[in-house]
Amino acid sequence: MARILITSALPYINGVKHLGNLAGSMLPADVYARFQRLQPGNEVLFICATDEHGTPAELAAAEAGQAVADYCREQHDIQKRVGEGFSLSFDWFGRSSNQPNRELTQHFGDVLEDRGLIEERTSRQVYSVDDKRFLPDRYVEGTCPVCGYEKARGDQCDNCGSLLDPVDLINPYSSVSGSRNVEIRDTRHLFLLQSKLQDRIRAWVDSRAAEWPQLTSSIAYKWLDEGLQDRSITRDLSWGVPVTRHGKPRPGFEEKVYYVWFDAPVEYIGSTVEWAEAKNENWERWWRTDKGAEDVSYVQFMGKDNVAFHTVSFPVTILGSEEPWKQVDRLKAFNWLNWYGGKFSTSQKRGVFMDTALELLPSDYWRWYLIANSPEGSDTAFTWESFQASINSDLANVLGNFVNRITKYAQSKFDGKVPAEGQAGEAEAWMVKELKTRLPQLQAHYEAMEFRKAAAETRAIWAAGNEYLTKAEPWVKYKTSVEQAAVGVRVGLNLAALFGIIAQPVIPDAAGKILDALGVPADKRMMGFGAATDYAGLLDALLHGLAITPPPVLFAKIEDTQVAEWTERFGGG
C-alpha cells in the first residue's frame, strides 16, 4: 500500500491561466494522480492552490478597481471553476492567503530565526512617491546605463541584454504610473542566510538527484555551483503574510510582509491543512515524518522556471527549520508550450486561455493533445493544425470509432448483449500477445512520468484493437458462423472496456462514458497491469449476456472551418 502526495505548482492569482500553464504542471499532475488512484491499494492526496500574494496581485486588483482581497477571492473562484471544467481532480484547491499558510509561514520565519539563519539588513530600493510604494526591479524603467536605451527595465535591458540594478538606471520612472517622482530609500528586510546551508542543500540534492530528470538536476546544481546567496524574504507591501516574531508584529516590520516566494511553497502544506480542516482529516500524516509521513512518496510537478525554488530555496526553509518535514522525493519539470513559435502571453493576449478553451471544445480534447504533446524533453509548439490532426486521428478515428463500430454491431446483430458463444482462436491469441507486451509498457511509462510515451502507448493499444477487428472480421464470419462472429464481438466489447480503463488518466470524461455504456462497475475500473495480470482474461471480463448501450458519438471531429475560424480569432498562424 503506497501513499502518494502530489502537488502542482501553484497558479498565480492574476487571471485565468493559459494552456501552457496547464500543460506544464496542473494537467500532468492530475494525470499522474488519476493513474496512481487507479492502482489497487494506493492512497493519493493531490494538492494545489492559488498563489495570491505579491506586487502583481496588488496591481491587477488596482487595475480592476477592486480591493486586493476581493480581487483574489473572485479570481480564486474563477480559477477553481476553470480547473473543475478541466476535470483537475485536486483533493483540495486552497489559497495561499488563507489562515493556515499565514500561520505556517510565520512559524517558519520564527524557527529559521531561532536557528540563526535570519538577520536584518538594510537595502536600497526604489520608492515611487506618487504610487506610494516600493517598486520591484522590473517595475522601474529608465535609460540603460550601458547602451542608452530609454525603456530599460530595472532588472534587465531588453535592448542590450545587460543585467541591471535599478538604482543604476538614468532618469528612472515608475512603470506602474509613469511618474518620475521616484527616489532611492533605505529599507530594512529580513535576509535568509542561504549561504550557511550550502553544504546541507548540496548533500540533500546529491541524495535525490539520481531520481530527478536531467532538466531538474542540472538547474539545481547550477545554482549550487554558483554559490547560494543570502536572500531577502520580506517586502514592503501590505498584501501578504504579516511579519511577526513570537506571534506579535515584528517591530519595524509593521508595514512589511513575507516575500511571496517565501510563503508560496509553504502553501503546499497550508493547503493540506485547509483540506484536513474541511474534511476532518489528519494533515500531519502527510507532512510530518515524525507523525506518519515517513512512508509517503512526494512528487512535485512544475515548469522549469520553478525548479530552482523547489530544489534549493524551499529546501533551505525546510532543512533550515531542522524540523521533521516531508521533503520532495520525485520532481517532474516541464519546458514551455509555445504558441506558433512564440510564447503564450497574457498581456499580449497571445494563445488560448483555459476558460476560452472550454468554450470551444470539451476538456478531454485539450487534455489529450496537451499530454500526447507534452513539453517534456524540450519546448513544444501548439498549432491548430496539429491539434486538429491529433484529435481527429487519435480520439475520433482510432478510439471513438472503435467503440462506436463494435457497440453498434453488437446492438444490431447480437441484441446489444455480450455474446457467450465461441472459442478464442488465432486472432485472439495475437491480441493477448499485444496486451501482454503493451500494457506493462504503458504502466512503466506512467510510473516513470513519461507522459508523451504513455499517451503514445495508449494510442497504440487502441490501434491494436482496430487491427484485431480486421483479423477477427466478425462481419464476415457472421455470414457462415454466428458462433465465430460472437467471439470477435465479445472480445471487441471487452477491448472497448479495457480502452476506457486505460483512457481514464488522460480523458476521464470520455472514459467514463465508455465504461458506463459497457456497464463496467466502479470497482472493476482499476488499471494495475503487471506479471500477475491474466491478459487472456481481459478479453472475457464482461459478464456474458450483459446488456450494453452504444454511447453517442464520443468525439466530434474538428472541421477545417473551425480551424480557420479559431486561427482568425486567436491570431495563430
Place this chain on the structure above:
RNA sequence: GGUGGGGUAGCUCAGUUGGUUAGAGCGCAGGACUCAUAAUCCUGAGGUCGAGAGUUCAACUCUCUCUCCCACUACCA
C-alpha cells in the same frame, strides 16, 4: 557574457551502455475491407541524423571547432 537544453523523414517527435538495411504518429501515394464518425487495416515513397574535423574495425551516439534556436541567470511570479 555565463550555465543548461536542443538542431533526426513535409510536420511533431523516439532513438537505451557507439554495432547489421535510422524508427513512430500525422501528412502523402497505392491497395484491401464494409461492422463503424469516408472511419479501419495493409503496403509504399520520403532522411548524406545542423556544418566541419578527430578518436575507433565501426559514430545519430564519444571529443573538439563552428553555426542556428530556446531557456535560466536569484527583487515578476
